[in-house]
Amino acid sequence: MKTLAFAAPGAMGAAVAAVLSQHGARVISPLSQRSADSQQRAHAAHIIDAPEAALCDADIIFSIVPPEFALSWAQQMAPHLQAAARKPLYVDCNAISPETLQQVAAVIEATGTPFVDGAIIGLPPGEQNPDGPRFWFSGPHASQLAELSDLGLRVRIMSAENGAASALKMSYAGINKGITLLVSAMLINASRVGAAEALHEEMTESQPQILKRMKKAAPDMLPKAWRWAAEMDEIATLNQGELATDRLYQALGEVCRQLAADRRGDQRLSDLLAAFFQPDAESARAD
Amino acid sequence: MKTLAFAAPGAMGAAVAAVLSQHGARVISPLSQRSADSQQRAHAAHIIDAPEAALCDADIIFSIVPPEFALSWAQQMAPHLQAAARKPLYVDCNAISPETLQQVAAVIEATGTPFVDGAIIGLPPGEQNPDGPRFWFSGPHASQLAELSDLGLRVRIMSAENGAASALKMSYAGINKGITLLVSAMLINASRVGAAEALHEEMTESQPQILKRMKKAAPDMLPKAWRWAAEMDEIATLNQGELATDRLYQALGEVCRQLAADRRGDQRLSDLLAAFFQPDAESARAD
Missing domain, CATH: 3.40.50.720 (NAD(P)-binding Rossmann-like Domain)
Structure with missing residues (x-):
């Protein structure tokens, strides 16, 4: 045994x-x-x-x-x-x-x-x-x-070689979590200027898979944002000086920290993100 | 009339x-x-x-x-x-x-x-x-x-108000093109350390929609990378100081410029990206 x-x-x-x-x-x-x-x-x-x-x-x-x-x-x-x-x-x-x-x-x-x-x-x-x-x-x-x-x-x-499995895991997380963070940030930006309902309708028509994915991924991410920050920082070190993925993932780490701080504070950003997916917003959206 | x-x-x-x-x-x-x-x-x-x-x-x-x-x-x-x-x-x-x-x-x-x-x-x-x-x-x-x-x-x-339609367009492009650039960068990073075939298999099983999207989006993006850089720079100005989307999209703009420079140069990065989606790589991937 x-x-x-x-x-x-x-x-x-x-x-x-x-x-x-x-x-x-x-x-x-x-x-x-x-x-x-x-x-x-x-x-x-x-x-x-x-x-x-x-x-x-x-x-x-x-x-x-x-x-x-x-x-x-x-x-x-x-x-x-x-x-x-x-x-x-x-x-x-x-x-x-x-x-x-x-x-x-x-x-x-x-x-x-x-x-x-x-x-x-x-x-x-x-x-x-x-x-x-x-x-x-x-x-x-x-x-x-x-x-x-x-x-x-x-x-x-x-x-x-050693390192390849780690790189696989980092790349996979960079893709999976990076998409969630990048899209969340844009949804919040659009919501701040009154474009949330229009963006929801546009995505319903032309990006239905991303919309569906985000509807689950965004609320799942918010309570983990603080933990994700460290992971984004780690992914930032994947770079070997050829592509600006260091700066890209440092910025995503910063987005994580800002979302985590917002959650501990007045929750204005996380409320905007939650509101984007709410059924009310869906039924009231421009037509 | x-x-x-x-x-x-x-x-x-x-x-x-x-x-x-x-x-x-x-x-x-x-x-x-x-x-x-x-x-x-x-x-x-x-x-x-x-x-x-x-x-x-x-x-x-x-x-x-x-x-x-x-x-x-x-x-x-x-x-x-x-x-x-x-x-x-x-x-x-x-x-x-x-x-x-x-x-x-x-x-x-x-x-x-x-x-x-x-x-x-x-x-x-x-x-x-x-x-x-x-x-x-x-x-x-x-x-x-x-x-x-x-x-x-x-x-x-x-x-x-005025500005909302522009913000909608920027946010939409930020999502759509941002995903393509972020995932492309990670696919290239994984490929550089021998993790391409494993990442392809992993995505085939657990991220089939993103893989399918990228198979078309990545080669479509490469010849436009230079033009996308200016658009990413413009999206970076959407930020109003609350989320690090300025740095996020500045970094994506930089990735565009690096991919455009690679295309004019030895094309090593764009070859890696193209190879990721090639049928040969698919059939030869680890099992």
């Missing part, structure tokens, strides 16, 4: 662990310092408590943590990995730039531990996403992870 | 003029200094040659010119309008920001001529767009243009 270790039993980690344990794997994670809620979620996913040092005994360690902890968690694990006689495979699945990923890889590889760049795209497995997200892996050891498909995961091996 | 004047017999102007003359209107425009091609196009659209001073005898003057000439053409017409005993309705239909629109309005209104803010959204009427584009009008005199629907145009009157 495979033993798989998770850095933490977060929403994604616990949901993935549940699939793995349902398929016969043994799943371990440090639980003792977690909240009662997290411990309950971990218990439901059949995750077994283990101290960080013991994670090295697993076949594979998955790092699935908030992106800003990807590097520090690797640094925390490094002494344990260094000391381990038999090295597990360390897979970083976090939403970090290829640049940050290379830093994490350097920390792990210095301990003699094989490293894989991973990217999880999609919602956690569960009611909203019965098929689960797709797991993309790149780097010289990526092909070892093909067997995870026997444990219920949707696995894709990229024939590309 | 209505007489309608056009600033110039451009692609949009001539196609609209053809619809109007088919519906019984008399259409005039200055033709004498035009190229043989333009004169032939004007002739086919039943446009009658008239000097600029004579345009004031029309019921309505449509300014449909390259955006950078919207203000200078208004300034050129101002003395004629000033001198006219009976003032026509002057409609600016150009892709300009509300700010520039207000400058044009000030020039025209100073001559005692009633002014309407107009926006044309969609391709010129013709084989590719049999229903024709939509004509949006705002400002205190906009309702006078409702009768244009009897002459074959799709007219929408906005109950909003």
Whole structure:
């Protein structure tokens, strides 16, 4: 039986662990310092408590943590990995730039531990996403992870170096979230000058797919705007000096922060955005 | 019979003029200094040659010119309008920001001529767009243009001030063209690090509408990137200091200029973008 270790039993980690344990794997994670809620979620996913040092005994360690902890968690694990006689495979699945990923890889590889760049795209497995997200892996050891498909995961091996899976995840998020932010900003701008109803009608006729997408995506984004800001900043580092995507995503990060500040303040911008999609506005629009 | 004047017999102007003359209107425009091609196009659209001073005898003057000439053409017409005993309705239909629109309005209104803010959204009427584009009008005199629907145009009157139609057009272009530029930039970034095939597969599964849209929009955009740059710069001025859309669209303008420069140079970026959509890449992508 495979033993798989998770850095933490977060929403994604616990949901993935549940699939793995349902398929016969043994799943371990440090639980003792977690909240009662997290411990309950971990218990439901059949995750077994283990101290960080013991994670090295697993076949594979998955790092699935908030992106800003990807590097520090690797640094925390490094002494344990260094000391381990038999090295597990360390897979970083976090939403970090290829640049940050290379830093994490350097920390792990210095301990003699094989490293894989991973990217999880999609919602956690569960009611909203019965098929689960797709797991993309790149780097010289990526092909070892093909067997995870026997444990219920949707696995894709990229024939590309470390950094490629991270770049894939960043590019995908840059497209998906970038569209939501860019369109939201324009809808707010149009609303401020009395062009909301006309823009709604125009989009109904000539951009129905984008309108439909935004009707769900804009209200979903608002409460997450603050968290998205850090992700946009990370995407801004994807640039290698050839295209102004650094400035583009820095500006999108700033839009996130402005929307988050508005939400904590008088909510004028988020009210304009919400009003754009309201049925009243639809029925009252110019004809 | 209505007489309608056009600033110039451009692609949009001539196609609209053809619809109007088919519906019984008399259409005039200055033709004498035009190229043989333009004169032939004007002739086919039943446009009658008239000097600029004579345009004031029309019921309505449509300014449909390259955006950078919207203000200078208004300034050129101002003395004629000033001198006219009976003032026509002057409609600016150009892709300009509300700010520039207000400058044009000030020039025209100073001559005692009633002014309407107009926006044309969609391709010129013709084989590719049999229903024709939509004509949006705002400002205190906009309702006078409702009768244009009897002459074959799709007219929408906005109950909003001058500037609203321009803001509508800018916002719409900001959404439509902004999506194309943002996604193109991310596709190029992903391609540069070997993640193109994976991103294509991921989008095929989870973003099929955006992928389909981009397959047409990206190659259509490349030859126009230089012209789009000026439009992105204009959209950047929509900002009123509340959202970082100024920096967002300045960055998109820069992406346009970089893509245009690449096209004139070694075409490395545009080749990467083209390769992303190529059937070969599709069949060879990771599985």
